Amino acid sequence: MSSSESVKSLTELVQQPCPPIEASKDGKPPEPSDPPASDSQPTTPLPLSGHSALSIQELVAMSPELDTYGITKRVKEVLTDNNLGQRLFGETILGLTQGSVSDLLARPKPWHKLSLKGREPFVRMQLWLNDPNNVEKLMDMKRMEKKAYMKRRHSSVSDSQPCEPPSVGTEYSQGASPQPQHQLKKPRVVLAPEEKEALKRAYQQKPYPSPKTIEDLATQLNLKTSTVINWFHNYRSRIRRELFIEEIQAGSQGQAGASDSPSARSGRAAPSSEGDSCDGVEATEGPGSADTEEPKSQGEAEREDAPRPAEQTEPPPSGTPGPDDARDDDHEGGPAEGPGPLSSPATATAAPAAPEDAATSAAAAPGEGPAARSSAPPPSNSSSSSSAPRRPSSLQSLFGLPEAAGARDSRDNPLRKKKAANLNSIIHRLEKAASREEPIEWEF
DNA sequence: TCTCAGTCAATAGT
DNA sequence: ACTATTGACTGAGA
Numbered sequence: 001m002s003s004s005e006s007v008k009s010l011t012e013l014v015q016q017p018c019p020p021i022e023a024s025k026d027g028k029p030p031e032p033s034d035p036p037a038s039d040s041q042p043t044t045p046l047p048l049s050g051h052s053a054l055s056i057q058e059l060v061a062m063s064p065e066l067d068t069y070g071i072t073k074r075v076k077e078v079l080t081d082n083n084l085g086q087r088l089f090g091e092t093i094l095g096l097t098q099g100s101v102s103d104l105l106a107r108p109k110p111w112h113k114l115s116l117k118g119r120e121p122f123v124r125m126q127l128w129l130n131d132p133n134n135v136e137k138l139m140d141m142k143r144m145e146k147k148a149y150m151k152r153r154h155s156s157v158s159d160s161q162p163c164e165p166p167s168v169g170t171e172y173s174q175g176a177s178p179q180p181q182h183q184l185k186k187p188r189v190v191l192a193p194e195e196k197e198a199l200k201r202a203y204q205q206k207p208y209p210s211p212k213t214i215e216d217l218a219t220q221l222n223l224k225t226s227t228v229i230n231w232f233h234n235y236r237s238r239i240r241r242e243l244f245i246e247e248i249q250a251g252s253q254g255q256a257g258a259s260d261s262p263s264a265r266s267g268r269a270a271p272s273s274e275g276d277s278c279d280g281v282e283a284t285e286g287p288g289s290a291d292t293e294e295p296k297s298q299g300e301a302e303r304e305d306a307p308r309p310a311e312q313t314e315p316p317p318s319g320t321p322g323p324d325d326a327r328d329d330d331h332e333g334g335p336a337e338g339p340g341p342l343s344s345p346a347t348a349t350a351a352p353a354a355p356e357d358a359a360t361s362a363a364a365a366p367g368e369g370p371a372a373r374s375s376a377p378p379p380s381n382s383s384s385s386s387s388a389p390r391r392p393s394s395l396q397s398l399f400g401l402p403e404a405a406g407a408r409d410s411r412d413n414p415l416r417k418k419k420a421a422n423l424n425s426i427i428h429r430l431e432k433a434a435s436r437e438e439p440i441e442w443e444f
Numbered sequence: 445t446c447t448c449a450g451t452c453a454a455t456a457g458t
Numbered sequence: 459a460c461t462a463t464t465g466a467c468t469g470a471g472a
Contacts, residue, residue, distance in 0.1 A: 085460060100451055102462055115449060115470090188454050189465060208447090229446095230466055237448065238464085 059127075060119045068108040069245075071125050076105050078129070084138055092141060093128050094121045109244045191231070195221050199231050207236060 079089055090101035104121055111119065128134050191199070202209065202217055209217065209232065218225040 087460075096450095097452055098461075099453065099463080102460095103451090103464095106462075109449095113449095118450065121450095185454095186466090190455080191465080227465075231464095233447070234465065237450095240448090 056120060056123065057116070060116055060123045063119065063123050063126075065111050066119070066122050066126055068111050068114070068122050071122055071129065072105045072108045074129055075125050078135060082135055082139060084135075084142060088138065088142055088145070092138065093134075094124050096121060107241050107245050109241060110247070113244060189223075189227055191223075191227075195223065199228070199235070203232065203235055207232075 075089075078084070079086065085098075086101040086105070087098040090096045090098055094101060094104075096104070108122070109118065111122070114122070198221060199217070202213070206213060214225055214228050214232070217223075218228045221228070
């Protein structure tokens with residue numbers, strides 16, 4: 001068993017025409033049915049059963065640094081060039097749903113920011129790209145899917161069977177499914193623009209609201225607190241991701257690239273898209289307290305963009321996510337409270353005002369019920385927190401990355417890099433401080 | 445417990 | 459039909 005041995009098999013494995021999907025999807029019961037067309041295997045002997053010599057996880061662990069941005073770029077090209085959809089690609093190659101694929105392709109995170117699990121799709125994409133035959137295969141699959149669909153449709157037309165959602169294969173079955181599905185399906189909550197507005201506003205004042213604030217927010221907006229909590233979680237990470245891509249794009253304007261080295265860190269406040277009239281980008285403070293601290297320096301640091309509201313906004317003082325209210329010094333509940341953060345100054349139209357008004361539409365039903373949870377068998381597994389033995393050379397060729405790692409040079413914009421570095425360290429310290437409870441002195 | 449990373453899946457947009 | 463967006467959920471850390 002020499003390690004070289006395993007690398008060798010690894011190489012072979014990867015070199016095979018077909019991507020080693022599956023590996024072990026473990027977990028989620030409702031998923032394993034994803035195998036491709038489900039109706040007939042074209043000619044692709046997907047290694048769906050048994051295990052291959054190496055699990056994809058191992059591959060990931062041993063993978064050299066990949067250029068996620070470059071990979072997604074190529075994948076996008078290939079998909080569009082060949083008219084292949086994200087759904088098919090995602091389900092057959094990545095084992096992910098269309099939405100996830102879309103997200104991944106549009107906002108890839110830099111390799112270093114990815115967890116082992118998060119790297120998996122990228123390794124799969126890379127492997128997939130390595131063999132041009134894979135495209136053909138996918139196209140074949142698409143054709144077959146279509147054919148099968150047509151067939152099914154015809155037969156059902158002449159055969160009654162009104163049911164049948166027109167989705168490709170994927171019949172459920174799934175063995176012994178108790179089929180509890182008739183249950184109410186919890187209508188998806190859709191936040192109204194005004195509600196989002198209010199939430200964004202609140203976020204700007206306090207990216208990490210205390211439970212109490214959340215509670216208030218929920219009450220005022222007539223939403224469930226869990227919705228508000230989720231919204232903050234989602235919003236924070238979305239913003240973070242937005243920064244990543246900006247970082248990548250800024251760092252590689254021109255050549256594909258790179259990714260990892262922390263480069264420019266410019267950022268806007270939010271992904272914005274709709275009304276984001278706010279873009280308070282620098283709206284740091286609403287209520288009186290005009291920042292206490294004051295990074296005096298930054299003299300030459302760029303100023304124009306208020307970088308990440310999140311970390312920068314208010315970690316310094318007391319920051320810690322500690323149990324004790326810590327961050328939200330804002331007393332909105334108190335005196336003069338009024339509308340709190342969401343009080344949209346002028347346009348009070350927002351939620352707070354008229355709860356009963358159907359307008360809100362969204363949240364509505366306050367009475368949530370016991371909500372039957374689906375039993376979720378804890379698959380766990382993965383594990384394999386191997387310490388990633390590095391084996392670059394062969395693996396690199398294995399993954400066929402021509403450039404990838406190479407781009408770490410950084411002779412792009414020295415100035416920019418410098419600023420970035422500076423900013424980065426600041427951020428770093430902020431984050432650290434935030435998670436630690438120490439007073440630390442702010443001076444950059 | 446909280447946050448985050450990753451996803452799913454519904455649904456809005458094209 | 460396909461893609462993009464986004465609320466919710468799951469599991470891992472601290």
